[in-house]
Amino acid sequence: MENFFIGIVALFLGGFISLLLKKQDYKLKFVSFMTFIAACFCLIDAVRVFAGDRLSDMLSFGVMFQNLVFSMDYLSAFFVVVISVMSFLAVIYSNGYLKNYILKGKNITAHCLFLPVLIASMLLVVTVQNALAFLIVWEIMSLSSFFLVIFEHEKKDVIKAGIKYLVYMHVSIIFIIVAFALFSIQTSSFNFSQFTDAFNVNPMLANLVFVLAFVGFGIKAGFFPFHNWLPDAHPAAPSHVSAMMSGVMIKTGIYGILRVLTFISHPEVQIGYFVLIISVISALYGVLYAISQHDIKRLLAYHSIENIGIIGIGIGVGMLGLAYNCPIVATLGFAGGILHILNHSIFKELLFLAAGSVYTKTHTRDIETLGGLIKPMSKTALLFLIASIAICGLPPFNGFISEFLIYFGMLKGLMVDNISMFIALILSIAGLALVGTMAILCFTKAFSVVFLGEPRSKEASEVKEDTTISFIFPMSVLALFTLLIGIFPQFIFDFMLKPVSIFVDRCLFDATQIISLMQIISLCAFGLIVLIFVLFGFKYLFKNKNEKYVTWGCGYNKPTSKMQYSASSYASPFITMLTPLFKKVVDIKKPKTIFPCDAHFEMRMEDVEEAYFLKPLFKSLETFFAKFEKIQNGNIQQYITYGLIFLALALVCVVILG
Amino acid sequence: MDKNIMLILFNILILLFMPFFVIGIVKKTKAFWAGRKGVSVFQPLFDTIRLFKKNRTISSTTSWIFNFAPVVVFATTLFAGLFVPMIQCYSIINVAGAFVIFSYILGLGKFFALISAMDTGSSFEGMGASREACFTTIVEPAFFIILASLIVLSGNYTFASITDVIKSNGTFGVLIVIMAVFALFIMLLTECSRVPVDDPTTHLELTMIHEVMILDNSGIDLVLITWASGMKMVILMALIANLIIPLGLGLKASIGLFLLTLILLAVIIGTLESAIARLRMSHVFEFVFVMSSFALIVASLAAVKIYGI
Numbered sequence: 001m002e003n004f005f006i007g008i009v010a011l012f013l014g015g016f017i018s019l020l021l022k023k024q025d026y027k028l029k030f031v032s033f034m035t036f037i038a039a040c041f042c043l044i045d046a047v048r049v050f051a052g053d054r055l056s057d058m059l060s061f062g063v064m065f066q067n068l069v070f071s072m073d074y075l076s077a078f079f080v081v082v083i084s085v086m087s088f089l090a091v092i093y094s095n096g097y098l099k100n101y102i103l104k105g106k107n108i109t110a111h112c113l114f115l116p117v118l119i120a121s122m123l124l125v126v127t128v129q130n131a132l133a134f135l136i137v138w139e140i141m142s143l144s145s146f147f148l149v150i151f152e153h154e155k156k157d158v159i160k161a162g163i164k165y166l167v168y169m170h171v172s173i174i175f176i177i178v179a180f181a182l183f184s185i186q187t188s189s190f191n192f193s194q195f196t197d198a199f200n201v202n203p204m205l206a207n208l209v210f211v212l213a214f215v216g217f218g219i220k221a222g223f224f225p226f227h228n229w230l231p232d233a234h235p236a237a238p239s240h241v242s243a244m245m246s247g248v249m250i251k252t253g254i255y256g257i258l259r260v261l262t263f264i265s266h267p268e269v270q271i272g273y274f275v276l277i278i279s280v281i282s283a284l285y286g287v288l289y290a291i292s293q294h295d296i297k298r299l300l301a302y303h304s305i306e307n308i309g310i311i312g313i314g315i316g317v318g319m320l321g322l323a324y325n326c327p328i329v330a331t332l333g334f335a336g337g338i339l340h341i342l343n344h345s346i347f348k349e350l351l352f353l354a355a356g357s358v359y360t361k362t363h364t365r366d367i368e369t370l371g372g373l374i375k376p377m378s379k380t381a382l383l384f385l386i387a388s389i390a391i392c393g394l395p396p397f398n399g400f401i402s403e404f405l406i407y408f409g410m411l412k413g414l415m416v417d418n419i420s421m422f423i424a425l426i427l428s429i430a431g432l433a434l435v436g437t438m439a440i441l442c443f444t445k446a447f448s449v450v451f452l453g454e455p456r457s458k459e460a461s462e463v464k465e466d467t468t469i470s471f472i473f474p475m476s477v478l479a480l481f482t483l484l485i486g487i488f489p490q491f492i493f494d495f496m497l498k499p500v501s502i503f504v505d506r507c508l509f510d511a512t513q514i515i516s517l518m519q520i521i522s523l524c525a526f527g528l529i530v531l532i533f534v535l536f537g538f539k540y541l542f543k544n545k546n547e548k549y550v551t552w553g554c555g556y557n558k559p560t561s562k563m564q565y566s567a568s569s570y571a572s573p574f575i576t577m578l579t580p581l582f583k584k585v586v587d588i589k590k591p592k593t594i595f596p597c598d599a600h601f602e603m604r605m606e607d608v609e610e611a612y613f614l615k616p617l618f619k620s621l622e623t624f625f626a627k628f629e630k631i632q633n634g635n636i637q638q639y640i641t642y643g644l645i646f647l648a649l650a651l652v653c654v655v656i657l658g
Numbered sequence: 659m660d661k662n663i664m665l666i667l668f669n670i671l672i673l674l675f676m677p678f679f680v681i682g683i684v685k686k687t688k689a690f691w692a693g694r695k696g697v698s699v700f701q702p703l704f705d706t707i708r709l710f711k712k713n714r715t716i717s718s719t720t721s722w723i724f725n726f727a728p729v730v731v732f733a734t735t736l737f738a739g740l741f742v743p744m745i746q747c748y749s750i751i752n753v754a755g756a757f758v759i760f761s762y763i764l765g766l767g768k769f770f771a772l773i774s775a776m777d778t779g780s781s782f783e784g785m786g787a788s789r790e791a792c793f794t795t796i797v798e799p800a801f802f803i804i805l806a807s808l809i810v811l812s813g814n815y816t817f818a819s820i821t822d823v824i825k826s827n828g829t830f831g832v833l834i835v836i837m838a839v840f841a842l843f844i845m846l847l848t849e850c851s852r853v854p855v856d857d858p859t860t861h862l863e864l865t866m867i868h869e870v871m872i873l874d875n876s877g878i879d880l881v882l883i884t885w886a887s888g889m890k891m892v893i894l895m896a897l898i899a900n901l902i903i904p905l906g907l908g909l910k911a912s913i914g915l916f917l918l919t920l921i922l923l924a925v926i927i928g929t930l931e932s933a934i935a936r937l938r939m940s941h942v943f944e945f946v947f948v949m950s951s952f953a954l955i956v957a958s959l960a961a962v963k964i965y966g967i
Binding site: 371372374375381385388389392393394395400403404407408410411414415417419422423426429430431432433434436437438440441443444445447448449452453454517520521524527528531532535536539542544545546547548549550551552553554559561563564565569570571572573574577 | 710711712713714715716717718719720721722723726729730732733734736737751753754755758759761762763765766768769772773776777778779780781782783784785787788789791792794795798799800801802803806807809810813815873874877878882943953957961964965
């Protein structure tokens with residue numbers, strides 16, 4: 001674990017020493033350098049864990065935390081790999097992304113402090129083995145990410161989104177505290193090692209604790225109906241921070257759920273269904289709202305909800321497999337879910353970074369004003385396209401592998417002789433298929449409206465060149481990862497079996513059949529790529545002439561960019577089909593008089609859950625608590641009276657109770 | 659010759675060349691019902707050869723996507739076809755969970771078809787793409803439900819095993835197959851843009867879906883796309899045919915029966931196109947949703963068969 005601690009120390013040092021540096025530019029460079037060192041050291045330890053060592057170390061911090069255990073099992077090591085690699089790439093990207101802000105004279109001191117602190121706290125969250133210390137690093141993580149989100153704090157909506165995020169995180173931690181409190185009451189210890197099988201005698205209580213933990217961690221992860229902070233916080237944050245939050249940080253919520261699951265070890269059937277149902281709904285809800293969004297980062301944020309849902313489906317299938325004693329189903333479910341954590345962190349980070357590049361060049365996140373960017377920004381466009389295909393779960397990229405594992409787990413689960421399992425799984429299969437096709441709809445929309453066609457505004461048409469290497473490099477690395485995992489799934493599946501072995505006993509199943517299946521998929525992916533490029537070459541054998549002309553418009557030869565299909569019109573048939581699920585907010589100013597001079601139309605879709613559930617809930621809470629306002633009236637005499645009454649009551653109690 | 663090699667050859671030949679004849683037969687049937695003589699059954703093949711020699715006109719708005727997409731559409735359809743069982747239920751790539759791989763590979767083709775349509779910046783093609791994407795979201799889940807149910811019934815995860823359903827499940831098997839065939843037939847009409855969902859003969863109606871997406875494609879690009887859509891038709895027909903045709907026939911009989919089923923399906927499609935008009939766009943959704951109800955019936959029948967009432 002020494003290497004890991006060196007990494008953590010390097011991160012904290014990087015953050016705090018950067019405070020002393022004078023030039024803004026150097027601060028960021030220094031932080032990136034320290035992050036690089038930290039990532040290397042953490043990876044060394046993670047690799048050692050995968051090679052077979054089980055690392056564990058005890059540290060003492062004062063009276064409160066004597067013998068605080070940090071350890072890395074396969075699950076922690078997996079998360080350490082994801083966090084260190086993805087954070088490092090995001091930090092490299094920030095060098096390019098923040099340059100414009102630095103040039104404008106923006107102070108990035110606080111940003112440079114909290115960036116490494118966030119990474120360090122995430123690394124600690126996945127390794128610490130003590131409930132109390134876990135809550136502390138969890139809180140550090142939430143707070144540091146809050147400060148990163150409000151980078152552009154001079155904007156009103158950024159502060160609003162930040163506060164919303166902060167409130168959600170504190171609701172989340174309440175649930176986690178309660179769940180951990182129940183564990184530690186049962187075991188009279190704060191150590192995770194003692195928590196294992198704490199509720200074996202009382203499955204009802206185990207279910208309750210799991211649900212509490214699921215809600216707590218689910219708020220962080222963004223499961224429906226606790227997802228509302230995501231679509232606000234991600235657009236508000238700078239792109240590399242959204243990439244880190246969506247790619248890495250929300251996964252710590254999944255880590256929490258998985259960790260609590262290891263304590264329970266034999267989940268009941270009910271919580272398996274609970275996780276599965278919540279996840280299917282999250283996936284559908286996320287992608288449904290993603291389709292209706294025009295803000296590229298909001299769209300991506302909703303897609304995070306979708307992908308968290310897919311991860312949850314995997315975990316749910318795994319839990320059902322455990323509950324029904326079907327190790328192969330459990331293995332496939334967990335392997336698919338955990339692999340999707342990695343996959344999602346890769347392509348979602350890539351998408352956010354690419355969206356950030358577009359934002360840097362055009363200064364807008366509204367896709368309705370973009371278009372035609374594939375010509376000036378060809379590299380960014382290609383990277384965004386790769387990530388889009390990957391996130392839709394299409395071969396030959398990585399998203400397909402995890403989704404296939406989950407599908408295959410569900411198909412195997414159909415054979416478990418149980419009617420409720422049959423119904424749940426067949427609907428989940430349909431749900432996952434629906435999510436996949438809706439993702440295709442959403443990403444063909446996002447990609448084509450941003451990058452294809454003609455520019456829809458002056459800003460978009462003025463873009464002349466692509467972004468610099470500090471933008472392109474981290475994105476290219478991510479794109480390479482998506483392709484490698486997609487083409488060589490057999491190795492990654494073999495690697496995934498290690499974290500899965502924490503949940504499913506390895507001797508219970510035979511993975512060779514699935515590995516050989518993965519080999520066939522690998523060959524297929526390879527064959528498909530070869531076929532595509534051979535045919536593409538073949539096409540050039542025909543030396544026919546190409547003629548350039550304007551797009552066919554029924555004989556009309558002066559098309560303008562306004563005639564193109566826009567994002568809302570592309571999504572319109574689908575959204576009209578499902579009108580009841582949206583709350584349409586229309587802002588319209590119709591053209592009036594004979595010579596109308598101005599008209600205006602804007603339509604956006606509000607979150608139904610927020611509009612019809614959360615807002616009324618908070619309103620009623622507000623009116624309820626307003627009734628108590630009279631008690632706190634600012635009158636000092638009255639407060640003294642309260643004190644006297646309290647003392648008198650206390651005295652009476654003491655006298656009566658002896 | 660080894661029987662396997664022969665079957666592989668047959669599969670590839672059917673996949674590559676049957677599309678022309680199927681489309682030719684549909685056209686011939688329509689001509690017959692309209693009282694015309696109609697063009698030869700080989701006309702689609704001649705058209706293709708003619709298009710190979712033609713120059714292309716490319717919109718100046720487009721990027722490399724527009725050039726690349728037809729190849730992806732063709733390659734993915736061809737590759738997906740390798741997973742599909744054809745004569746004697748033989749599929750070239752026979753793996754567990756094949757239908758998932760099959761659908762997702764087709765999905766890749768669809769992804770490129772959609773962005774290629776959007777690449778032209780034309781409002782027509784954008785409209786076609788948006789409708790196509792929308793119909794896919796209805797069709798695909800239903801397809802997954804049907805295939806998953808059939809897989810449970812046959813107890814085997816490969817694509818080829820779906821034919822066991824009739825044999826091993828008695829009356830229930832027959833019922834399930836009828837429902838599944840109906841659902842797949844609706845899928846065939848939707849995915850291959852036939853009446854009543856879409857009309858492949860009119861090019862510039864505002865009601866168009868698939869055909870309007872390829873308005874700007876010409877020359878070899880057009881060949882690749884129309885060929886691929888014909889292949890998709892043959893693939894779906896092959897699925898239907900394999901559900902109906904019993905196993906255990908001799909090679910010659912099964913080849914004959916298979917081709918006969920394909921021709922029959924083409925004639926049915928042609929007759930259908932002559933008999934009914936295409937639906938209004940708002941009603942098309944309802945029509946496609948019928949497939950979902952068939953799929954749910956298949957799933958519930960499967961559940962009843964396995965777990966009893």
